[in-house]
Amino acid sequence: MKNRYFFIVIVLILILIPIRSSVSQTVPDETENGQNSGLLNDILNDVSGGLTLRYRGRSAEGERGSDQDFRETLRLNYGQLQSDKISAYMHGSLRQDIDDPGALFSSIDDTHDSSVRGYLYEFYGNVTDIGFVENAKIGRQYLNEVENIHFDGAHLSMKPVKNARFSAYGGMPVYFHESDSDGDWLAGIAAEFNPFKDTAGRLDYIVSNDDSDEIGDHHDNLFIASAWQNIRPWWRVFGRYSAIDSVSRDVQLRSMWNFQSINLDVMFSYYKQPQTLDGFTVEFNEFNPIIGGYQPYDQYLLDIYKGIGQHMGVNFGATIRELKDESDEGSFNHDYERYYFTWSVFDFPIKGLSASITGEDFASAGDDVQSLSFDVSKDFNKKLKISLGTYYSLFKFDSTVAPELFNANSITGNQFLLDKELAESERDNVRSYYIRVKTKLFDRWELSGRYELENYDSDIFHTVQTALKLKF
Numbered sequence: 001m002k003n004r005y006f007f008i009v010i011v012l013i014l015i016l017i018p019i020r021s022s023v024s025q026t027v028p029d030e031t032e033n034g035q036n037s038g039l040l041n042d043i044l045n046d047v048s049g050g051l052t053l054r055y056r057g058r059s060a061e062g063e064r065g066s067d068q069d070f071r072e073t074l075r076l077n078y079g080q081l082q083s084d085k086i087s088a089y090m091h092g093s094l095r096q097d098i099d100d101p102g103a104l105f106s107s108i109d110d111t112h113d114s115s116v117r118g119y120l121y122e123f124y125g126n127v128t129d130i131g132f133v134e135n136a137k138i139g140r141q142y143l144n145e146v147e148n149i150h151f152d153g154a155h156l157s158m159k160p161v162k163n164a165r166f167s168a169y170g171g172m173p174v175y176f177h178e179s180d181s182d183g184d185w186l187a188g189i190a191a192e193f194n195p196f197k198d199t200a201g202r203l204d205y206i207v208s209n210d211d212s213d214e215i216g217d218h219h220d221n222l223f224i225a226s227a228w229q230n231i232r233p234w235w236r237v238f239g240r241y242s243a244i245d246s247v248s249r250d251v252q253l254r255s256m257w258n259f260q261s262i263n264l265d266v267m268f269s270y271y272k273q274p275q276t277l278d279g280f281t282v283e284f285n286e287f288n289p290i291i292g293g294y295q296p297y298d299q300y301l302l303d304i305y306k307g308i309g310q311h312m313g314v315n316f317g318a319t320i321r322e323l324k325d326e327s328d329e330g331s332f333n334h335d336y337e338r339y340y341f342t343w344s345v346f347d348f349p350i351k352g353l354s355a356s357i358t359g360e361d362f363a364s365a366g367d368d369v370q371s372l373s374f375d376v377s378k379d380f381n382k383k384l385k386i387s388l389g390t391y392y393s394l395f396k397f398d399s400t401v402a403p404e405l406f407n408a409n410s411i412t413g414n415q416f417l418l419d420k421e422l423a424e425s426e427r428d429n430v431r432s433y434y435i436r437v438k439t440k441l442f443d444r445w446e447l448s449g450r451y452e453l454e455n456y457d458s459d460i461f462h463t464v465q466t467a468l469k470l471k472f
Contacts, residue, residue, distance in 0.1 A: 049076040053468045058105055061460040067105035068098040081126055091122040119176060134159045143169060146204050146224050149283055150174040151186055165192040173283060183211030186283060198230035210281040218281045220244055234258050244284055248274045263307030271299045295333050296324040311348035316341040336364035352379035362394040369394060388435040394428060431455045444471045
């Protein structure tokens with residue numbers, strides 16, 4: 001398997017870089033072969049993308065186990081999505097476990113028979129200006145304009161009049177870790193309106209059908225209403241309301257003030273989940289199969305940034321999260337208050353040097369914790385950047401236990417995550433220390449690395465990550 005893994009990586013590099021480079025230097029002539037070569041040259045010149053090779057090593061002190069993984073990510077663009085008549089996009093990855101991670105670091109990826117796994121995230125073609133159809137996208141795609149939806153199908157966008165746009169889409173949902181998708185489908189329509197220069201609104205209606213032996217069969221209807229308004233050049237507001245099967249799901253309000261003349265930005269947001277979210281399709285409640293019903297809560301956020309001269313700024317604010325019923329508190333769903341203040345400097349006292357220090361006060365479940373975090377970064381001629389620092393987390397999700405938990409549509413039919421003690425994957429009172437290095441090797445190559453140490457009670461975890469990126 002390891003030979004196969006490295007063979008695939010080498011083939012990708014050989015195909016995408018040297019061949020494109022050599023063809024791009026070919027000068028077409030008037031012969032048939034010359035015309036074919038010129039056509040191939042034009043096609044390859046419209047292809048761009050990137051290849052990333054990643055390594056991650058994790059370990060716990062006290063001989064509690066370790067894990068090593070490789071991951072390659074390939075992105076390919078043909079043409080420009082917004083401006084070209086025809087364009088296409090592909091995004092996929094290969095993953096391989098180097099060793100047996102053991103129970104501490106095992107994840108859903110370790111439930112497969114093969115240590116090498118492939119994931120195709122996006123693979124679609126796009127055509128613009130087809131009669132009254134403004135845009136047509138066909139293939140595997142994400143739709144994240146209002147929801148995080150991943151599906152194989154078609155998406156059409158139409159603009160019959162100047163101040164309105166309509167779209168329709170449908171297909172089969174993509175579930176990477178569900179073996180049977182028979183009976184699963186989704187469809188949706190949307191209408192966007194700009195009745196005035198500074199006013200915009202959008203209405204969405206989405207239907208999802210999920211036939212599942214693990215979580216039962218569901219057929220749900222989601223309605224979303226969104227609105228944007230520029231009240232003044234320096235004041236914008238946003239609001240959104242959604243309901244599933246006539247049951248209110250959430251309410252969002254956000255107000256933003258930008259005073260450029262005095263370098264001041266203010267943002268306030270409010271989020272409310274009025275009902276317990278339980279028993280819906282994965283598209284509308286993606287964590288339910290894993291962590292169960294999510295209890296109702298209100299969350300308030302205030303963030304203020306003030307620039308001081310060209311090299312200094314301060315940022316302060318608060319986040320308050322209140323459960324409707326304090327007795328509902330549990331893993332991934334907490335009552336808490338966080339107050340913070342950050343002081344930052346940029347290109348001071350020397351060019352390329354930036355630093356920040358943050359003080360925080362956390363209050364949750366009778367605990368009142370104060371913490372201090374900092375980050376220092378130095379950019380050396382835009383070719384080498386080194387950063388180091390530390391931060392505190394009152395609650396921190398441990399990706400080494402279940403790294404796929406918060407990836408979109410990562411439910412599993414084999415009950416792997418359902419049988420694990422998920423409470424252990426959320427830690428509290430975690431102090432983390434890190435160092436990051438990023439450097440440009442050549443014109444298109446970039447190498448980066450990160451080491452992080454997590455101190456959690458009596459446990460110490462180490463994580464090393466490296467990435468080699470190529471843009472073409």
